[in-house]
Amino acid sequence: MSQHETTATDVAPSRPGAPAPGPASASDRGRRPRPPRRIESGTMVALVTKIVLLGLLDAVAAFAIVVMVGLDMWLPIVATVVATGLINWIYLGRGTRLPGKYLVPGVAFLLVFQVFVVLYSGYVAFTNYGDGHNGSKDDAIAAISRAGLDRVPDSPSYPVSVVEKDGELGLLGQAPDGDVVVGTSDEPLTVVDDPTLNSLGVPTGAPGWTTLSLSDVLGRQGEVVDLTVPLSEDPGDGFLRTDDASTAYVYRSAIVYDEATDTFTDGDGVVYTDDGEGEFASADGQVLRPGWKITVGFENFERAFSDPQISGPLLRVTVWTFAFAILSVATTFALGLFLATVLNHPRMRGVKVYRVLVILPYAFPAFLSGLVWAGLMNPEFGFINQVLLGGAEVPWLTDPWLARFSVLFVNLWLGYPYMFLVCTGALQSLPGELEEAARVDGAGPWTVFRSIKLPLLLVSTAPLLIASFAFNFNNFNVIYMLTRGWPRFDDTTLDIGSTDLLITMVYKIAFGSGGARDFGLASALSILIFLLVAAVSVVAFRRTKSLEEIN
Secondary structure (H helix, E strand, O other), X not given: OOOOOOOHHHHOOOOOOOOOOOOOOHHHHOOOOOOOOOOOHHHHHHHHHHHHHHHHHHHHHHHHHHHHHHOOOHHHHHHHHHHHHHHHHHHOOOHHHHHHHHHHHHHHHHHXXXXXXXHHHHHHOOEOOEOOEOOOHHHHHHHHHHOOXXXXXXXXXXXXXXXXXXXXXXXXXXXOOOOEEEEEOOOOOEEOOOOEEOOOOOEEEOOOOEEOOHHHHHHOHHHHHHOOEEOOOOHHHOEEEEOOOOEEEEEEEOOEEEOOOOEEEOOOOOEEEEOOOOOEEOOOOOEEOOOXXXXXXXXXXXXXXXXXXXXXXXXXXXXXHHHHHHHHHHHHHHHHHHHHHHHOOOOOOOHHHHHHHHOHHHHOOHHHHHHHHHHHOOOOOOHHHHHHOOOOOOOOOOOXXXXXXXXXXXXXXXXXXXXXXXXXXXXXXXXXHHHHHHHHOOOOHHHHHHHHHHHXXXXXXXXXXXXXXXXXXXXXXXXXXXXXXXXXXXXXXXOOEOOOOHHHHHHHHHHOOOOOOEHHHHHHHHHHHHHHHHHHHHHHHHHHHHHHHOO
């Protein structure tokens, strides 16, 4: 044994009364004592952070599950439990689950911001969701019952106090039978246990509720006056209202709901029944508002092609959308490629300055540029007409064809810098030997560009051109900020015009530029847009496969 070797007997401490250690075995002599494992401070911080974040996630999931149980949303509950359990399993595991730790955030955002949006839009497309059909049938019944409330003659008075819970106002009062009750607009009166009473026996407080002071009541006087609390689950029993925040009376609507027959009857005896379309209607076609949301199947899709108010403008808007997208891609690519070719010439001087000037439009937000160009093209006091054209009155934005030209021109101004950057990078990546070999063979500049440079450019830029087509197909900013889709068509009452794209048309239908919102129809049109863009993209990507042979 060499002098550098140490046996187990050399390192073993001697203890009084302990047996002397025996000679170390051959296997023990080859081992070194393992140092104690140390936890770096950074690792400890990361561990604590992970535990805290997972705890917050689990707390939010538990709260969401409790809420969904109350709403009988069992499928979302199962999905929440599975997703939360999977996330905990991935992040509490060791290195074998490392790929999942990086994939989970991206997949979560994809599901929330893409998949959920698409699925929900698809669901809305098969409903009548929109103005007058927002909530459930119970919400509609309550809203109709509250309309036209009149005080019941000889109504008993309720001494009340205005209370608040979770930001919602309610009335705390004493019923004629002596019970202390509390309720809100959404929750009918219920008996309160252990209320707080003043010296006169008037209730002034209830567990879990905050009583508003006089100054708070005065500051929210409008809300207090509009507050209507149902006496029971049956809207026909009436509502409790107060004008002075101290005494409330019973009010009933002039139109009464009968739960047994599921009908409304007004003061003239007209009966309104559920017509199966999400609303109560009378025999002569009068409808009570609001209605409620129901599933209507393919009615929205049929309406898009059968309603003359929509079908005619829809066809023209679709044709213009394709024309706008194709011309925008073609013009921006052509101008961007031209400038990239010129500024990429080896004899060009001051290239850096020119490139900065060329990409300036790309540095400004598109919606701001649209507003600026709208001012420049104003036919009455715009810079173009008044200064450049010497006071001419050219209707750049009010004539249908000039408005389309103006939109294409402004989009060219906004889009060519992007194509310039793409084409510049692609040109600089082309091998110079090919051009030199072509020139040696006697090819001129145009032949070199057409037969060598352009095909090689298309290999790398074709996917970007397809993406640019999809972007311009839904180019909301430049249209809405420049022309708002106008000038309007004369054959429809909807706010649809000559420069509207499908996306701006959907926006106007969804958010009611003409006064009414129709989310179901807008969602149906959104699905049509998705199908059109998807079909064009699939065909275009298949055609670009032929370019792979060039590469």
